[in-house]
Amino acid sequence: MKKVYVNEEWCLxxxxxxxxCAGMNSGERDLVKAFSREKxxxxxxxxxxxxxxxFAVQCRHCAVPYCVKxxxxxxxxxxxxxxxxxxxxxxxxxxxxxxxxxxxxxxxEEAHVITKCDLCLSRNATPACVEGCPNKAIVLEDxx
Amino acid sequence: MAINYIPANFDVVRDxxxxxxxxxxxxxxxxxxxxxxxxxDTMLCNETDCVDCQRCVSLCPTKALKILPNENRFRKxxxxxxxxxxxxxKQAETGGILLSAMGNPEEFPIYWDKLLLNASQVTNPSIDPxxxxxxxxxxxxxxxxxxxxxxxxxxxxxxxxxxLELSTPIMFSAMSYGSISYNAHASLAKASKELGIFYxxxxxxxxxxxxxxxxxxxxxxxxxxxxxHKDYLDTGAAIEIKIGQGAKPGIGGHLPGAKILEDVSRxxxxxxxxxxxxxxxHHDIYSIEDLRQLVLSLKEATEYKKPxxxxxxxVHNVAAIASGVARSGADxxxxxxxxxxxxxxxxxxxxxxxxxxxxxxxQADFRLREExxxxxxxxxxxxxxxxxxxxxxxxxxxxxxxxxxTAALLALxxxxxxxxQRGLCNWGIATQKPExxxxxxxxxxxxxLVNIVHAWDHEIKELMGGMxxxxxxxxxxxxxxxxxxxxxxxxxxxxxxxxxxxAI
Numbered sequence: 001m002k003k004v005y006v007n008e009e010w011c012l013x014x015x016x017x018x019x020x021c022a023g024m025n026s027g028e029r030d031l032v033k034a035f036s037r038e039k040x041x042x043x044x045x046x047x048x049x050x051x052x053x054x055f056a057v058q059c060r061h062c063a064v065p066y067c068v069k070x071x072x073x074x075x076x077x078x079x080x081x082x083x084x085x086x087x088x089x090x091x092x093x094x095x096x097x098x099x100x101x102x103x104x105x106x107x108x109e110e111a112h113v114i115t116k117c118d119l120c121l122s123r124n125a126t127p128a129c130v131e132g133c134p135n136k137a138i139v140l141e142d143x144x
Numbered sequence: 145m146a147i148n149y150i151p152a153n154f155d156v157v158r159d160x161x162x163x164x165x166x167x168x169x170x171x172x173x174x175x176x177x178x179x180x181x182x183x184x185d186t187m188l189c190n191e192t193d194c195v196d197c198q199r200c201v202s203l204c205p206t207k208a209l210k211i212l213p214n215e216n217r218f219r220k221x222x223x224x225x226x227x228x229x230x231x232x233x234k235q236a237e238t239g240g241i242l243l244s245a246m247g248n249p250e251e252f253p254i255y256w257d258k259l260l261l262n263a264s265q266v267t268n269p270s271i272d273p274x275x276x277x278x279x280x281x282x283x284x285x286x287x288x289x290x291x292x293x294x295x296x297x298x299x300x301x302x303x304x305x306x307x308l309e310l311s312t313p314i315m316f317s318a319m320s321y322g323s324i325s326y327n328a329h330a331s332l333a334k335a336s337k338e339l340g341i342f343y344x345x346x347x348x349x350x351x352x353x354x355x356x357x358x359x360x361x362x363x364x365x366x367x368x369x370x371x372x373h374k375d376y377l378d379t380g381a382a383i384e385i386k387i388g389q390g391a392k393p394g395i396g397g398h399l400p401g402a403k404i405l406e407d408v409s410r411x412x413x414x415x416x417x418x419x420x421x422x423x424x425x426h427h428d429i430y431s432i433e434d435l436r437q438l439v440l441s442l443k444e445a446t447e448y449k450k451p452x453x454x455x456x457x458x459v460h461n462v463a464a465i466a467s468g469v470a471r472s473g474a475d476x477x478x479x480x481x482x483x484x485x486x487x488x489x490x491x492x493x494x495x496x497x498x499x500x501x502x503x504x505x506x507q508a509d510f511r512l513r514e515e516x517x518x519x520x521x522x523x524x525x526x527x528x529x530x531x532x533x534x535x536x537x538x539x540x541x542x543x544x545x546x547x548x549x550t551a552a553l554l555a556l557x558x559x560x561x562x563x564x565q566r567g568l569c570n571w572g573i574a575t576q577k578p579e580x581x582x583x584x585x586x587x588x589x590x591x592x593l594v595n596i597v598h599a600w601d602h603e604i605k606e607l608m609g610g611m612x613x614x615x616x617x618x619x620x621x622x623x624x625x626x627x628x629x630x631x632x633x634x635x636x637x638x639x640x641x642x643x644x645x646x647a648i
Contacts, residue, residue, distance in 0.1 A: 010585045012172075019166045019205050032206050035164035052578070134203055135585045 001081040002142045004119060004127050006055045010137035011047070013054030018043035020132035021058075024123055025115070044106055044117040045129050056129065056138055059083060059104040059117040067096035067105060067116075075114075082121055087113045149233040152191040155212045162208035163187055169200035169209060174568040174580055197561040199570035231491070242491035245564035245574070247391060247483040247528050247550060250495050254483075255502035255635070256534045260644055262625045264612035271614050273605035279615040280601055280608075282545055284308040284382075284522040285451040285475040305475060306451045308362075308382050310545055311340035312601040313616055314535060316593075317480075317526045317547035318364050318386065318455070320348030322399045322408045322420065323487030323564070325581040328556060328573045331589030333357035338590070339597050342381060344547075345371075347397060347422060349411040355379050362453065365442065367396055368422030370412040374445065382450050382476070383442050385435070387426070388457030390484025390527035393498045397422040398488065403567055403576045432468040439473040451475035453524070458482060458504030459497075463511035470512055470521045477521050478547060479504050484527025485550045487574055488565035501525050502541065506639045509542025509621060532603035541639065542621040555596040556589045624648060 019031065026034035026041035034041050045058035061083050068076045068083060075089035076096055092112035097105045106115050119140075120127040130140045156177060165187060169178040175193040178200060180186075194211060201209045218226050231242055264270040271278070286305035294300050316332050323346065330353075332343040337360045344362040349371015354361065363380030365372050377383060388394065399408075399420040409416040429435050439452050454469045455478035456462065462479060469477050481501025486494065505525045512518040525538050526547030535546045554560070557571040564574035572584030604616070613619050627644040628636050636643055 010582060012579075012583055014168050014171050014203065015166060016168055016203065016205060019164065019168075023205075031164060032162050132205070135583060136588055137585070 001061075001144065002119075002140050003061055004058060004117070004130060005139055005141055005143065006057070007137050007139065008053050008055035010135045011054045011056060012135055012137070013047055013049050014134065015047050016132050016134060017045050017056050017129035017138055018047060020128040021045045021117075024120060024125065024128035039110060042106055042108055042115055044104075044115060046104075046106075057102055057104060058129070060102055061117075061119070066099040066101065070095040070099040082119055083116065084118045084121075085114060085116050087111070087115070090114055148192075149237070150230050151216045152194065152214050154191060154194045154196050155214050156189045156191050156194055157210040157212055158187060158189070159208045159210075160186065162206045164206055164208075166205060168203050168205065172199050172203055172570060174570050174575075174577070195561040195563040195566075196559070197563070197570045198559040243488055243565045244491040244494050244562055245486060245488050246560055246562040247485045248495050248498075249562065252482075253500065255500055255631075255639065256530070256537055258629055258631050259502075259537050259639070259641065260627050260629055261533065261536065261540075261607060261611065262627070263610040268612045270612050271609040273602075273609040276609075276614065278605040278609060279617070280312045280604055282310050282313045282616055284310065284524065284544055286521065287519040289519045306382075306449055308342060308451055308476075309340075310342065312597065312604065313539060313543075313545035314597055314600060315341050315362070315524065315545060315547050316343035316552050317484075317549035318344035318346040318362075318384065318389075319487075319549055319553075320346030320364075320370075320399075321351050321411055322348040322403055322576070324553075324573055325569075325575055325584060326351065326353075326407065327581055327584040327586050327589065328553075329354060330586035331556060331584065331593055332552065333361065334586060334590040335593035335597070336360035338594050341597065344384060345380070347371075347386060348399075348408065348420075349413065350376055350379060351407065351411045364455075365438075366422055367424070367426045368420060370414065370420060370422070373413070377442065377446050377450075380450065382453055383446065384453040384455055384478065385426075385438060385442070385474075386455045387429070387435075388455070388459070388480070389486060390457050390480030390482055390498055390501070391486035392489040392493050393457030393459050393482075394424060395490070395493060396424040400567070405576050408576060432472050435469065435474075436472040443473070453478050455480060457484075458499050458501050458527070460499060462499070462504040463507040466508035466523075467511050467515055467517070470515075470517045474521060476524055476544075477508070478524040478526065479508060480547070481505075481525065481527035485553070486564075501527050502537075503635075503638050505538060505543055506541045510640060513542075513621075532600040533607065535600065536604055536607050536619070537626060539616060539619050540622050540625045544620060551596065552593060555592045556584060 022041040022043040023031040023034045028034035045056050047056045065083050073089045075086045090113040108115050129138045167180050177194045178189050181188050196211045285307035292300040321329050333354045336343040342360050342362050345364050347366035358379035361380045362382045362384050364384045364386050366386040401417045401419045452474050453476040454474040458479050458481045466477050482498030522544040524545045525543045529546040529548050538546050567575050569575040572581050623640050626641040628641050629644045
């Protein structure tokens with residue numbers, strides 16, 4: 001299965017992926033409009049910054065997903081290898097946040113639910129982070 | 145400073161209705177122009193440090209930025225242009241010579257733009273390169289001027305001189321590792337291999353990682369002799385002796401110690417942190433006879449297997465110098481025009497020394513043919529070949545191939561801000577700072593280089609087809625394919641072309 005991978009050698013820590021991700025998942029076509037809302041759209045990818053090394057992290061879509069195992073309502077499930085969240089079933093207990101070893105589950109504090117990377121499948125598009133990375137540090141590849 | 149004599153060169157114009165404060169501009173600007181103010185919750189900027197490299201504009205996800213020339217003007221004066229006044233202020237402040245980078249940007253004639261190409265009509269059919277074979281392959285080196293047959297009447301191939309085979313008459317010109325980054329070199333090396341052409345190490349030696357690209361590498365021997373050793377010479381496909389450079393004829397080079405980090409130091413074979421100073425002349429070359437000694441020494445060292453190129457800057461006496469070089473035993477002469485680029489040069493020299501490559505090329509080609517030694521050498525020209533038509537016109541004026549440097553850097557993202565000498569290149573090209581170097585991913589860079597050369601090759605074939613020529617060899621020195629517009633008689637004579645409207 002193709003997943004999103006980050007090559008830290010080329011990650012510039014520019015944070016563009018976060019903005020393209022948030023924009024894509026806001027449902028708005030225009031980034032300016034997406035960010036002009038009162039409630040700023042949330043990115044599902046996050047750039048970890050160090051002095052010499054930066055890299056973007058988002059859901060690894062683990063083969064053995066602790067988040068899915070721990071989900072108390074069945075909101076998280078595996079769909080063809082992609083871990084997806086049904087926000088209508090999420091009660092915001094944050095068990096998944098606690099159990100994710102990569103810290104990739106994002107809290108939507110206002111809506112009291114979680115949100116996470118679904119490889120942009122729900123948008124039927126190439127992942128926005130991959131598309132928008134200016135240095136091809138984020139790639140969509142089948143490495144299994 | 146209490147008095148700011150020099151206004152900012154540029155206005156950084158931000159459309160605040162579009163800005164989403166993502167701070168990408170701030171993170172990407174090595175000149176620290178943009179910054180975020182938390183209290184005002186807005187992006188602010190310090191325009192004086194902007195060099196107009198366009199990195200922020202290119203990466204801004206909402207297209208909220210524009211860099212425009214600062215419209216503030218000193219009182220108009222035709223003699224004392226604003227630029228001259230600014231330079232006087234700068235020198236009054238620093239007491240130093242002015243430094244600039246890339247090629248001469250001043251308003252001198254560009255002869256390429258005053259030359260027009262021919263096309264076939266009715267009596268001499270044009271050729272469609274998509275349907276018929278079209279040859280852009282060239283061989284650089286000494287050509288034999290006699291044809292020998294044995295007693296059976298078969299052609300005798302005896303002792304042909306070493307050649308460089310190019311799939312298209314374009315090579316990447318000399319840019320040293322040190323002046324440009326590791327990733328820029330990696331892109332050039334990889335692209336040359338894929339394209340079947342050559343890139344040039346410049347004076348900085350060859351990084352050990354790039355020895356595998358040796359068959360597509362021209363190794364340079366310049367006045368500083370940095371990084372020159374036996375393996376280096378053996379690895380390259382050809383050896384170039386650099387006498388001069390178009391951007392700064394007559395002077396040497398100076399790579400500041402700050403750029404001599406571990407890898408550059410090892411490659412150049414000089415201590416870390418020391419300035420790499422190339423003398424103005426080669427201290428062992430004061431005549432054509434001396435040059436001949438170096439040419440032959442290099443040939444001896446590499447068992448006469450590699451062609452030797454001698455690179456000179458286009459200066460007033462270029463034709464006679466080319467004639468001398470052709471007699472020195474060199475296989476290829478490279479001439480670099482006054483528009484040629486550089487990583488750093490004194491501004492006054494860059495903008496005032498040397499002559500246009502078009503005139504230098506035409507005159508060198510004339511002189512060599514007049515003396516019957518044109519076939520002893522190939523002619524390669526650079527500085528500045530900007531597009532495929534410049535290359536075609538160069539070939540028609542007598543060049544065997546062209547060198548592209550600036551055009552190659554543009555393919556890698558360079559926006560000609562002409563501030564390479566500061567080493568803060570936001571595009572990861574003219575810098576040694578690791579966090580900036582990584583901005584140029586060679587996987588992207590090499591493909592862009594391959595694309596631009598492919599595109600040019602395609603255009604060259606279309607142009608040749610239009611002229612009814614199916615081999616680049618048949619275009620070389622074919623001045624009948626050129627006509628001048630808006631040129632005076634002297635210029636036309638020097639170029640050896642007729643004015644537009646004149647029939648054959």
